[in-house]
Amino acid sequence: MKTRNYALRSNLLKSAFMVSLIAIFSLISIQPASAHCDSYDGPVLIDAARALETNNVDLVLKWINTDMEAEVVPLFHKTYSLKNGDREVYEIVKKHFYETLVRLHREMEGAPFTGLKAAGTTAPITVMSDKALQTGDFDSLLKALNKHVNAQLQEKYEKVAALYKVKDNSVEEGRQYVAAYVDYTHSVEAVHDILAGEGGHQH
Numbered sequence: 001m002k003t004r005n006y007a008l009r010s011n012l013l014k015s016a017f018m019v020s021l022i023a024i025f026s027l028i029s030i031q032p033a034s035a036h037c038d039s040y041d042g043p044v045l046i047d048a049a050r051a052l053e054t055n056n057v058d059l060v061l062k063w064i065n066t067d068m069e070a071e072v073v074p075l076f077h078k079t080y081s082l083k084n085g086d087r088e089v090y091e092i093v094k095k096h097f098y099e100t101l102v103r104l105h106r107e108m109e110g111a112p113f114t115g116l117k118a119a120g121t122t123a124p125i126t127v128m129s130d131k132a133l134q135t136g137d138f139d140s141l142l143k144a145l146n147k148h149v150n151a152q153l154q155e156k157y158e159k160v161a162a163l164y165k166v167k168d169n170s171v172e173e174g175r176q177y178v179a180a181y182v183d184y185t186h187s188v189e190a191v192h193d194i195l196a197g198e199g200g201h202q203h
Contacts, residue, residue: 036126037109038102041119043130048101052094055080063105075100149191156184 036042044063051059057076064072079097082090095116103113125145132141160180167177 036122037105038113038115039117039119039122042117042122044102044105045098045116048098051076052080052083052097060101063101063108065104065108068104068108072097072101072104153184153187153191156180156187160184 037044039045044060047059047063051057057073060072060076061069075097079090079093082093098116099113102116106113125141125148128141128144132138160177160183163173163177163180166173168174
């Protein structure tokens, strides 16, 4: 019986932990790369477009490692050379250049490439974070982020606090409490770890 109860509790904790991970990533609006590095209105492709406008490949090299330049630089020059030619051919080659650049950038991050995303698919909080860099207005970003994070953590706290009062009334209520407790504590810990610099750009 003890072994069975331990297994049940272990499975419950694992499930709750997974829920907490999902919750914390949704909490701060982090989606797979936030449809950010691979979106047409993301910083990588914005720089790629600027590079093709100005014939300056250096603008995109920051997004890849040195050993990736051998693939990107020749493709950039080929793409640029077609800029004033057949429009359809240029658009095909340009998209290939974009895809190659984003694929290598995500490879550098340890993330898979799943294709280019349309503009407007980036998470709002990520758009705000970029805007803060462009405008120098960090206060607006901080206020919005704090409001959202505080609301989410408050909701989790109130749920576990209510269950805390009845956690010993029955096994079922105890399990509900444990699930809420693990979700709450791991969410708090995840926020702390991210702010402490332990959260990577892995998606």
